[in-house]
Amino acid sequence: MAENLDEVRKIGNFAAHPLKDKNSGEIVPVEPHEAEWNLEVLESLFDFYYVKPAKDKAKRDALKAKLDAAKTKTT
Template structure:
């Protein structure tokens, strides 16, 4: 999601998260990306490191209970809502406003054109 939504591609996830954190700190992150979101993503990364890099300590098994797994799933669902769904809703709303603005400009232009075609009250005798 960081690569797709935020357009950040690095060799390691930790570097992508670090870059994203810098963007947030500089006010340059995509809409919907917050420091709280990045912290949560970084926690998921560190949890995932246990399974992704088992060769570092093959005797370490950290149990994950169903509630914890559900919390991780809910983070992903939240990111879909806050990043993708919200972005699309925002785009749709802005496009609608733009469309209304264009239509109203045309109405005004048409009204001005028709006013020019009508005689003024002084010469209509």
């Protein structure tokens, strides 16, 4: 993920500070697939920091409830 974030930074840099092609002198545009990749990385961040922890917590809570129920039945 860190590598992808660094690439997002690079795309942002040449989007904010246009680069020129060495041969033609034309400004190098941000391509649609690069913009989509930025969105994918952002989605991965949300998944990593918000979705996955919530799913993991739900699984831990379910296991804890199961184990608590098992302890109650045996005692």
